Every structure is written in C-alpha cells, then in structure tokens.
Amino acid sequence: MAHMQQGPPPPLPPHWPQQRIPSRRKRLRNWILLLFLLMLVASIFKSWNDRVERSIPFITKEAPPITALHPYVSLKKDELIAEAAKLGIHILITDDHRSHEEQDALYEQGRTTKGPIVTHVKGGGSYHNYGLAIDFALLTPKGKAIWDLEYDGNRNEKSDWMEVVDIAKGLGFSWGGDWEGFKDYPHLQMDFGFTISELRRGFRPPDNPAIEAE
Numbered sequence: 001m002a003h004m005q006q007g008p009p010p011p012l013p014p015h016w017p018q019q020r021i022p023s024r025r026k027r028l029r030n031w032i033l034l035l036f037l038l039m040l041v042a043s044i045f046k047s048w049n050d051r052v053e054r055s056i057p058f059i060t061k062e063a064p065p066i067t068a069l070h071p072y073v074s075l076k077k078d079e080l081i082a083e084a085a086k087l088g089i090h091i092l093i094t095d096d097h098r099s100h101e102e103q104d105a106l107y108e109q110g111r112t113t114k115g116p117i118v119t120h121v122k123g124g125g126s127y128h129n130y131g132l133a134i135d136f137a138l139l140t141p142k143g144k145a146i147w148d149l150e151y152d153g154n155r156n157e158k159s160d161w162m163e164v165v166d167i168a169k170g171l172g173f174s175w176g177g178d179w180e181g182f183k184d185y186p187h188l189q190m191d192f193g194f195t196i197s198e199l200r201r202g203f204r205p206p207d208n209p210a211i212e213a214e
C-alpha cells in the first residue's frame with residue numbers, strides 16, 4: 001500500500017472550484033466597473049445638466065424680467081470708461097439695458113417711424129434686453145457725441161473708436177463691428193456663452209460668472 005503512494009502523483013482533475021473563483025471575481029470586477037462607469041456618466045451628466053437643459057429647445061424656466069444691466073457688465077462698463085479716459089478718449093454710454101417694449105419701439109424706427117434702422121431684432125431678441133450689452137459713442141471736447149470711426153481726438157494716429165473697441169475686447173466684451181452681415185459698430189456685449197434662444201427661455205448667466213479665458 002505504501003508502495004503505491006510513492007508513485008508520481010495522479011494528474012489533478014479539472015479543478016472546478018478554482019475555475020469558479022476567478023469567474024466570480026471577474027463578475028464582481030465587471031459589476032464594479034459598471035458601477036464606476038454609471039457614476040462617471042452620472043457625474044458628467046450632472047455637470048453638463050445645465051448645458052443639456054439649455055440646449056433642449058422646449059425646456060423653459062421661470063425667470064423674472066431683467067430690468068438693469070448685469071452687475072458684471074456694469075462693472076466692466078465702468079472700467080471701459082476709465083481705461084479710455086486714461087488714453088484721453090471720452091465716451092458716452094448711449095444705451096445699456098433695454099426693456100422689450102423699448103426694443104420693440106426701436107425696431108419700428110426706420111420702418112414705421114422716423115430715423116435710420118438701428119436694429120434688426122424685436123423685443124427679446126437683443127442682448128440689451130437681458131442687460132448684457134452696451135452701446136457707446138465718442139465725446140468731443142465740447143461734449144458732443146459722435147459716431148466717427150476715423151476720429152483721432154487724442155492725436156496718437158489711431159482711431160479713437162478702435163482704441164475703445166480694443167480696450168473693450170480686453171475686458172471681455174465682443175464687438176458688433178465684428179459681426180457678419182449687419183455690423184453694429186457702437187455695440188459691445190458679453191453673452192457668457194448664452195444664446196438668445198436660451199435667454200428667451202429663461203436661462204440666465206449667474207451674477208458672478210466665471211469668465212472663461214478664450
């Protein structure tokens with residue numbers, strides 16, 4: 001009997017339990033991976049939720065009407081006036097926030113009422129209606145507002161108008177003179193990434209928007 005036990009060990013039978021353990025581990029690993037992926041998707045969705053909502057055309061939010069310039073835009077407007085003054089350029093802000101009614105009246109100008117056409121949009125279609133835009137004019141030493149793109153009041157051989165535009169862009173404004181098609185030279189705006197459609201549907205930039213560097 002002892003003799004037989006000294007021979008080479010018999011080949012091991014297929015070891016079922018050992019095979020099951022890795023497969024159970026694998027399944028566990030798959031579940032963890034799936035859970036992790038779900039959490040990742042959820043967190044991405046959560047961080048994109050606002051953006052996703054904004055891009056769905058039928059989602060609207062209750063938002064009180066805007067009655068003043070956005071606080072950040074207002075701050076930057078004051079900086080623009082101050083920075084321009086340092087170069088010897090004095091500007092007048094001719095328009096900032098505009099109510100829907102004021103916008104509608106402006107739309108009629110040049111169409112059913114006197115004056116040149118100055119806008120192509122009705123109430124709710126302009127960034128002015130959401131307190132996100134300003135219009136400027138240059139002021140001559142006599143205090144007369146002018147809209148002369150060539151004017152060089154500070155005699156530095158640069159257009160004062162474009163000097164103001166450059167300061168404004170540095171402060172984060174975009175300029176209506178860069179628009180394709182209809183150019184709105186006095187117009188400066190900050191959209192904070194919000195389209196008119198989103199603003200119409202009640203989405204609003206926060207009062208303290210994080211300004212993304214472009």
Ligand SMILES: [Zn+2]
Pocket residue numbers: 128133134135184186187188
């Ligand atoms: Zn404007």
